[in-house]
Amino acid sequence: xxxxxxxxxxxxxxxxxxxxxxxxxxxxxxxxxxxxxxxxxxxxxxxxxxxxxxxxxxxxxxxxxxxxxxxxxxxxxxxxxxxxxxxxxxxxxxxxxxxxxxxxxxxxxxxxxxxxxxxxxxxxxxxxxxxxxxxxxxxxxxxxxxxxxxxxxxxxxxxxxxxxxxxxxxxxxxxxxxxxxxxxxxxxxxxxxxxxxxxxxxxxxxxxxxxxxxxxxxxxxxxxxxxxxxxxxxxxxxxxxxxxxxxxxxxxxxxxxxxxxxxxxxxxxxxxxxxxxxxxxxxxxxxxxxxxxxxxxxxxxxxxxxxxxxxxxxxxxxxxxxx
Amino acid sequence: xxxxxxxxxxxxxxxxxxxxxxxxxxxxxxxxxxxxxxxxxxxxxxxxxxxxxxxxxxxxxxxxxxxxxxxxxxxxxxxxxxxxxxxxxxxxxxxxxxxxxxxxxxxxxxxxxxxxxxxxxxxxxxxxxxxxxxxxxxxxxxxxxxxxxxxxxxxxxxxxxxxxxxxxxxxxxxxxxxxxxxxxxxxxxxxxxxxxxxxxxxxxxxxxxxxxxxxxxxxxxxxxxxxxxxxxxxxxxxxxxxxxxxxxxx
Numbered sequence: 185x186x187x188x189x190x191x192x193x194x195x196x197x198x199x200x201x202x203x204x205x206x207x208x209x210x211x212x213x214x215x216x217x218x219x220x221x222x223x224x225x226x227x228x229x230x231x232x233x234x235x236x237x238x239x240x241x242x243x244x245x246x247x248x249x250x251x252x253x254x255x256x257x258x259x260x261x262x263x264x265x266x267x268x269x270x271x272x273x274x275x276x277x278x279x280x281x282x283x284x285x286x287x288x289x290x291x292x293x294x295x296x297x298x299x300x301x302x303x304x305x306x307x308x309x310x311x312x313x314x315x316x317x318x319x320x321x322x323x324x325x326x327x328x329x330x331x332x333x334x335x336x337x338x339x340x341x342x343x344x345x346x347x348x349x350x351x352x353x354x355x356x357x358x359x360x361x362x363x364x365x366x367x368x369x370x371x372x373x374x375x376x377x378x379x380x381x382x383x384x385x386x387x388x389x390x391x392x393x394x395x396x397x398x399x400x401x402x403x404x405x406x407x408x409x410x411x412x413x414x415x416x417x418x419x420x421x422x423x424x425x426x427x428x429x430x431x432x433x434x435x436x437x438x439x440x441x442x443x444x445x446x447x448x449x450x451x452x453x454x455x456x457x458x459x460x461x462x463x464x465x466x467x468x469x470x471x472x473x474x475x476x477x478x479x480x481x482x483x484x485x486x487x488x489x490x491x492x493x494x495x496x497x498x499x500x501x502x503x504x505x506x507x
Numbered sequence: 508x509x510x511x512x513x514x515x516x517x518x519x520x521x522x523x524x525x526x527x528x529x530x531x532x533x534x535x536x537x538x539x540x541x542x543x544x545x546x547x548x549x550x551x552x553x554x555x556x557x558x559x560x561x562x563x564x565x566x567x568x569x570x571x572x573x574x575x576x577x578x579x580x581x582x583x584x585x586x587x588x589x590x591x592x593x594x595x596x597x598x599x600x601x602x603x604x605x606x607x608x609x610x611x612x613x614x615x616x617x618x619x620x621x622x623x624x625x626x627x628x629x630x631x632x633x634x635x636x637x638x639x640x641x642x643x644x645x646x647x648x649x650x651x652x653x654x655x656x657x658x659x660x661x662x663x664x665x666x667x668x669x670x671x672x673x674x675x676x677x678x679x680x681x682x683x684x685x686x687x688x689x690x691x692x693x694x695x696x697x698x699x700x701x702x703x704x705x706x707x708x709x710x711x712x713x714x715x716x717x718x719x720x721x722x723x724x725x726x727x728x729x730x731x732x733x734x735x736x737x738x739x740x741x742x743x744x745x746x747x748x749x750x751x752x753x754x755x756x757x
Contacts, residue, residue, distance in 0.1 A: 367620070371605070371608065371620065372609070372612070374601065374605075375601070378599055378600055379596055379597075379598055379599070381560075381596070382598065383609070384579070384580040385558060385580045385581075385584060385596075386584060386589075386609050386610050386614070386659065386663065387584030387613030387617075388581055389581045389582075389613075
């Protein structure tokens with residue numbers, strides 16, 4: 185990894201993490217913390233989605249299944265087996281990643297629209313499972329008692345802990361998508377994204393690489409889901425497997441510029457800010473999703489390269505620094 | 508000389524079309540073997556079979572003594588078999604260098620990234636694309652894309668290179684240059700199996716020729732022998748003028 189340390193982009197990510205962690209903490213600004221927590225969540229979801237979408241060229245409409253399943257496994261372990269939060273989060277990540285690897289080897293035989301449809305099918309299937317699985321409380325879901333925050337020093341301090349963990353997950357997501365992008369594995373994925381048949385003939389082990397990418401992109405969203413639902417102390421199928429969030433992650437990745445690390449993070453942050461504004465404004469509160477739809481249309485039609493595509497074409501020298 | 512590639516009674520049927528039928532021949536180490544035949548004779552199908560794009564219905568493909576029949580394309584690439592496509596398949600939004608680095612990274616040697624890009628640069632130089640190394644593949648001309656196909660296959664450091672009509676669609680100057688490139692590749696010790704419609708070029712380049720017709724082997728031998736073969740003239744060349752042209756000493 186020392187080679188990575190010499191690259192400026194490594195330090196840019198470090199700076200972003202530091203700003204996220206310190207700015208709300210310094211003023212003890214709870215309101216800002218909550219808004220940045222959501223931004224960190226969006227950045228996590230979009231960055232991991234980007235590994236499949238932007239690198240390997242596979243449109244995953246169901247990336248939310250990792251988030252929801254991670255949430256369920258974590259909350260369940262905390263609630264039913266009294267596992268500590270940290271361990272539950274790691275277990276959720278590993279379990280979801282392993283499941284994704286198995287699913288991936290199956291559904292990644294499909295391409296294009298068929299793959300996209302299959303990913304929605306996976307969400308529906310997992311949601312139906314959660315609704316009928318008694319240990320997970322069926323359709324009613326799982327409630328956590330407020331006592332679970334005690335090991336973290338009570339609710340007020342627990343929320344800070346959760347926030348810092350979410351920022352760490354975001355940071356790891358950025359580093360992961362960056363590390364993949366500049367690796368041989370990433371080169372193989374990019375080749376698959378450009379022309380899968382040609383990539384296979386050049387020797388890229390396509391089924392394995394796609395499944396690994398799918399699995400790798402499942403880990404951190406699962407951990408983020410664990411944190412998110414632990415924080416809310418409540419999880420139910422319709423929240424955990426909400427396709428809206430999946431779609432938003434796609435919009436965000438396209439908005440920022442799929443295939444880039446910076447763009448996707450920037451897109452996620454801007455989208456979250458916009459969404460926050462719209463939700464709280466009286467005129468727009470009901471139109472938030474309409475707007476994301478319109479946004480997606482505009483991007484697809486006029487800015488296929490997203491924000492970063494625009495930046496790269498205006499300032500080509502940024503290509504060397506911003507991945 | 509030993510057989511590098513040994514094809515044994517290969518057959519492939521697409522619905523009602525018997526694309527390749529009971530086809531056997533060998534490619535010897537170090538040679539350039541030309542594969543000719545009219546359109547639809549099964550030449551590209553044969554490449555796809557060797558390359559693992561689809562498995563043969565029957566028969567065996569033995570590469571350096573290992574049976575590779577039915578293996579996936581990426582496994583076959585690791586054995587040291589690389590190819591170019593008749594219809595170019597560039598990784599469009601990647602640079603020429605990145606395209607070739609993919610070839611080197613995942614080819615026979617499975618090189619790490621840094622070493623792969625050095626090998627890729629060498630291959631780019633052999634193919635004469637140095638000045639366009641950082642250009643996106645989609646911005647290349649057709650001749651440039653053909654060279655990219657060749658450079659990318661070469662970057663994989665193959666033992667056997669399958670060339671599928673690398674000369675098609677090039678102007679005479681480009682053809683001449685490309686023939687030079689192919690000769691240079693052979694001098695590096697790479698065995699070549701090539702499909703080509705430009706008769707003069709393939710008769711000139713090849714050590715031996717195999718003629719296909721309706722998926723079967725019609726003739727095999729030295730270029731001069733094949734060109735005089737009555738069945739070849741009748742079935743494939745048809746045109747006496749073309750036949751005469753082929754019989755001229757290269």
